[in-house]
Each structure stands twice: as C-alpha cells, then as structure tokens.
Amino acid sequence: MKKGLKLVLVLLCLLGIVLSAFFYSAYHQYYKYLEIRRNIRSLERDFKRLEIPLARATRFFPLPLFWLERGKLYVSRAMAEVEFGEPVKAVPYLEQANQALVRAAQGCPVDYEAFWELSKVYFLYNYPLPVYADKGRKLCQEAIRRHPYNEFINLNVLMVFFEQWPLLEDQEKAWVKDRIKIMSAVESAFVEKLKGRWQAYHHETRTLETRLQELGL
Numbered sequence: 001m002k003k004g005l006k007l008v009l010v011l012l013c014l015l016g017i018v019l020s021a022f023f024y025s026a027y028h029q030y031y032k033y034l035e036i037r038r039n040i041r042s043l044e045r046d047f048k049r050l051e052i053p054l055a056r057a058t059r060f061f062p063l064p065l066f067w068l069e070r071g072k073l074y075v076s077r078a079m080a081e082v083e084f085g086e087p088v089k090a091v092p093y094l095e096q097a098n099q100a101l102v103r104a105a106q107g108c109p110v111d112y113e114a115f116w117e118l119s120k121v122y123f124l125y126n127y128p129l130p131v132y133a134d135k136g137r138k139l140c141q142e143a144i145r146r147h148p149y150n151e152f153i154n155l156n157v158l159m160v161f162f163e164q165w166p167l168l169e170d171q172e173k174a175w176v177k178d179r180i181k182i183m184s185a186v187e188s189a190f191v192e193k194l195k196g197r198w199q200a201y202h203h204e205t206r207t208l209e210t211r212l213q214e215l216g217l
Contacts, residue, residue, distance in 0.1 A: 033054050071117055071118070078097060078121075079124065087126075087128070090127070112146040113143070115143035122136035123160075130167060133164055134167070137161065141157070158179060176215065180217055191212070
C-alpha cells in the first residue's frame with residue numbers, strides 16, 4: 001500500500017511539473033505576442049509574427065484568454081481586408097476567428113468579450129450584405145447579458161443596433177429602449193455619451209436623435 005501510494009504521489013508530482021512547464025511556456029509565448037504587437041508597424045506585414053506565438057500559446061495551454069486574443073487577431077486581419085476592398089480575402093480569417101472565439105466562449109462563458117468579438121465575425125460575413133446581421137445582434141445581446149452595466153459594451157452594442165435600425169424587429173427596438181433606460185438610471189449622461197460616440201463616427205446626430213424619438217426617448 002505504501003509503495004503504491006508513493007508511486008501515485010511521484011506520478012502526481014511529475015504531472016504537476018509537466019503542466020507547470022506547459023503553463024509557463026504558454027504565457028511566455030503570449031507575452032512574446034504582446035511585445036511584438038506593441039512594436040509592429042503594419043498588421044498585414046507582421047501578421048505571421050503575431051499569429052505564431054499565439055498559436056503556440058494555445059497549443060501549450062489552451063486558456064480562454066489565449067483563444068480570445070487569437071480570435072481578436074483574426075478579426076482585425078479580416079477587417080483590414082474589408083477596408084482594403086477585398087472582403088472575399090477576409091473569409092479565411094473570419095473562419096479562424098469564429099473557431100477561436102467559440103473556444104474562448106466555451107472556456108469562459110461568463111466573459112462578455114468573446115461574444116462581442118464573435119458578433120463582429122457575423123457582421124463581416126458576406127460584407128457588405130447583412131446576411132448574418134441578426135445572428136451578430138443576438139451575440140451582442142449575449143455579451144450584454146454577461147456584463148449588463150458595463151458602459152463600454154452597452155455603448156458599442158447600442159451603436160450597432162442604431163446603425164442597423166432598418167433591420168431591427170420591434171422586439172429588438174423595445175430591447176434597445178429598455179437598455180437605454182437601465183443605463184441612464186446608472187449614468188444620467190449615458191444618452192449624451194451615446195450621441196457623442198455617434199457624432200465621432202458619423203459627424204452628425206440627427207439620425208440618432210430621430211431614432212431615439214421613435215422610441216419616445
């Protein structure tokens with residue numbers, strides 16, 4: 001019995017050492033990625049340099065953090081292709097982003113960020129046609145459910161909903177109205193912050209004000 005117990009303890013110690021080594025190696029690659037990202041001049045030129053350490057990190061120790069960062073990297077690369085007027089070339093990056101962000105969400109389902117990033121994937125599929133926009137908006141709502149009073153995610157999600165206003169169902173508009181009421185109760189200047197965000201992106205606020213009036217706000 002004693003010999004058997006000792007063997008088990010030795011094996012557990014060895015397993016712990018191996019796991020610790022993989023954990024350390026994963027974070028080493030992650031911090032290497034962060035260092036590269038701080039010093040890149042071009043996402044397109046340095047993309048492989050960024051991708052390789054993140055891929056290694058997820059292989060060494062597949063933490064949700066690493067999958068999230070990997071998904072965000074692919075989303076950024078896909079957005080760059082769209083901005084260059086090459087949405088077809090964005091598809092492989094969107095597929096990789098989808099896979100990575102699903103892994104991140106499965107690993108940490110209480111974190112809003114994976115759902116927010118995943119919504120961007122569905123907004124970019126078949127761009128500029130909003131083929132999967134409804135799926136993207138549902139993911140936005142999932143993000144808010146996980147952090148209902150976070151100002152950053154509420155502002156960004158509401159921007160998306162107001163930009164896609166003609167596509168919204170009545171229940172979605174009602175949800176938008178409820179969100180604004182909830183956030184305004186927490187932060188009295190919330191609507192003004194929303195208008196400021198709209199002004200910064202669209203250089204006018206009349207469109208947003210018209211849509212707010214439609215909601216009786």
